[in-house]
Amino acid sequence: MTLPWRIAIIDDERSVRSGLSNLLQSDGYATDTFDSAEVFLSHPTALSNASLVITDIRLRGMNGLALFEKLRLLATPPPPILFISGHADDTLQRYALSLGAVAFLLKPINADVLLDHIQQALARR
Structure with a gap:
């Protein structure tokens, strides 16, 4: 059964x-x-369909933080965003969370932790 939630994954x-x-x-x-x-x-339709966005911090071109800023300008309210990264430090994690990210998970990602964050974020919508 597919839930009514559509998640955009950007990596x-x-x-x-x-x-x-x-x-x-x-x-x-x-x-x-x-x-x-x-x-x-x-x-x-990607933005209008997205109930939640999962994005890598380091992307070719626009990075995840710049995307987050753009989403905040384009959508009111923007979809919740969850950052993932294989290359992050505590400062970057704290910064992303201070902007309002749902979570910041390091690769390799723990599936149970990811699913818990998603469920909590979507429950608040």
Whole structure:
């Protein structure tokens, strides 16, 4: 059964996009995957369909933090955003959370922790 929630996954690594999409679909979520912030933003319905956005911090082109700022300008309210990264430090994590991110998870991602954050964020919507 697919839940009414659609999650956008933005990561420039195909294996990460695929793995997260498969995990979320197996838990009942619909997913859309994008290899860059620019592709996500240029898609005609991606933002309006997104109940939640999962994005890598480091992307080719526009990075995850710049995407977050753009979403805050384009959507009222913007969808919750959850950051993932294989290259982060405590300062970057604190900064992203201070901006209002749902969570900041380091790769490799613990599936149970990810699903808990998603459930909590969507329950607040």
